[in-house]
Amino acid sequence: MNSTGPFNTLRQYQPAQFRHDIPAGISVFLVALPLCLGVALASGAPLFSGLVAGIIGGLVVGSLSGSELSVSGPAAGLAVIVAESITSLGSFEAFLVAVILAGVLQLGLGLIKAGRFSSLFPDSVIKGMLVGIGIVIMLKQIPHALGRDNDYEGEYEFSQLADGENTVSEIYRAVVTASPGAILISVISLMLLIFWERAAGRGLNFFKNLPAALLVVVLGVGINQLFRLYYPDWYLGDNNEHMVRIPVFKAGQNVSAIFDFPDFSILKKPAVYTVAATIALVASLETLLNLEASDRLDPLKRQSSPDQELIAQGIGNITSGLLGGLPITSVVVRTSANIFGGGKTRISTMLHGLLLLVAVALLGSVLNHVPLACLAALLLVVGYKLAKPSLFVSIYRDGLNQFVPFILTVVGIVFTDLLVGILLGTVIGILYVLYTNSQATFRVIRDGNRVLIKLQKDMYFLSKPRLKEALRNLKRGDSVYVDGRHANFIDHDIVNMLTDFEAIARTQGIDYELNEIFLKQRLTQNHANLREAITGK
Known part of the structure; x- marks a missing residue:
């Protein structure tokens, strides 16, 4: 099945595919939920804005996307830009106008077919991006698996905004202050995920059809409640420190108290256009890189339309800005969770958006009992699949012209952030190609x-x-x-x-x-x- 853009209809998808897409959609939802909240916290924005962006990323962008497997939502790579932009523009409501304008710019880029430039990034850099993000996911989830939840979920920069630590120092402090309850929950969750995947790999339908991610969450909640009854010292509590924290809305609550709406009076200030252009550029770059990566991970090896993806992202950001959401990009972590969860079509992406909507509307008080330790286990598995040791060996065998930009991209992402790592790998890759070509002329x-x-x-x-x-x-x-x-x-x-x-x-x-x-x-x-x-x- 080819990705043909916004005119896809649900009728073209076969019910047999839903057997794969429904478990994948649930897995992506469980991964996306804390990430949406964490990115909002890291951005200095209202919690609800991250959830709005996640819902729109699933339902709107997912239905219009140029890819069957790409998953969109609020991106950690934009957190610093968002935080600085809110401050410079004076309010979150003013910032929302910049999000809308960024969406308009992305829509224009898609219409003039600027997506073709995504092919300029070297293959070694795309591989390095996937492996680098995989390593970062694992490093950032180790503290959560050990019960230290000081850092925001979804913050993947080396230097952490939340607590002033960095990736290495955070792991050290997590080991020193490790919680027995969190360790037990994360270890049991990991064992269940590994066992479930192996059983599904043997073709057992029960294990293939029932999403392991959902069982891990139920198990994590159950174990924590048992601690409360029988081992109080290991109990993680039901507070913001160790649990998912969704805003709970009361019946009859005024809509204006839930949503933030854009303040269009900011259009008179030139600064809003600069912010919009910055968001459009960075968000488009992240999206196009992730699209290349998702095509590489796609078991069916489908080719996505980058121009259609930019159009979908533009419409998504316009909608997100109008409804009080953060900027949206296609994101590697959720896309990887979708692919490794067995997703086959955009139905899984749209389902994750629908589940986020249901969670916000009806299930906030229930999901606020989910320990971050069990969700850390889910992300540790995703990270490992992205950064398997065999990948390093395989790329090294391709030659130094592939391995050097690959490893520099990995190192750059791990010790700085996503965009710096990609820029470093791309520049080195181009220089390396020019140098090697000049040696054989x-x-x-x-x-x-x-x-x-x-x-x-x-x-x-x-x-x-x-x-x-x-x-x-x-x-x-x-x-x-x-x-x-x-x-x-x-x-x-x-x-x-x-x-x-x-x-x-x-x-x-x-x-x-x-x-x-x-x-x-x-x-x-x-x-x-x-x-x-x-x-x-």
Whole structure:
């Protein structure tokens, strides 16, 4: 089944697929719930704004998406930008206008087909992004599994906003202050998840059809309540410190007390447009990268439409801003949970959004008994699947030109944040490709005094140092033939260097001949002149 965009209808999906999508949707919902709340906390925004963004990401973006498996919602990578923007614009209501404008910009980017630029990111960087995020997920969930819940769920930067710690120091403090109750809940949850997955892998329908994530949550709640009755010292309590915390709304509560609405008077201030452009750029970048990653993880190897995804994200952010939600992007953690949970179509994404809506409307008081320790177990499994040790070995075998940008992307994500890691890996990857290509552009073949300098491919300025060194190593009495037949393009600097050496060769007693060097320069100039004549530029 191909992803065909907003005109997909539910009728095209077969009921047999729901057997996979329903458990996956439940898994994504359980993962997304604390993440939506955590991102809102990290952003300095109302808790409800994270839930609104999650609901819209599931129902609106999920139905319009260019991907069958991508899951959207509030993104941790935007938390710092959101927090600073709320402060600079003066209020959350003013910030919502920037979210709407960012959505309009994304919609425009999709309509002009800017999504094609996602293909420019090296494959090694996409792999590094997935592995780096997997490692970060595991590192960030270890404290929650040990009962230290000081940091927000969904904050994946190395330096933590919540408590001033970093990833490493937070793990150390978690080990020192470990809670026996949290450890037991997380260990039992992990054992159940591993056992359930292996049983499902053997083809047992009972284990394939019943979502392990739901059982883990029920088990976590049950164990914690047993602690309350029989082991009070291990009891995690039912408070904000160790539990999921959804805002509970009372019957008849005024809508204006629940939702925040945009303050359009901010449109008179230029700062709102700068914020909107920043959000649109960063959110689009994260979305396109995640789309590439989700296609890589898709067992069916479907190709998503990046342009359609930008359109869906734009509509989603416009809707989110109007209803008081945070900015939305496609996010790796929830997408990975969807794929590893067995999701096959966008039904799982939409179901997770529907479940978030039901949770907000009806189940707040129930879900507020769910320990973060059991949800940490779910995310630890997702993180491990993204960062299996075998992936490092496989990519290393592909060669250093793949492994170097891959590992630098991983290190950058783990020790800084997602965008810095991707930028580092991309820059290094491009430089590495340019360097390696420049090393194989020509060969020097010597037979006594006869020397052949064979230009094997296009010659750019990066080849100048090695070519200059080769010319410098020529000896008096050499007969040199420079063959440019196999190069389609020879940079102007290279041509100048080769021709300038003719005078040097005469003074050093070197017989020096150039073949099809000037021809390539003339052809390049002719192509440029023809292009100028056609375009008028």
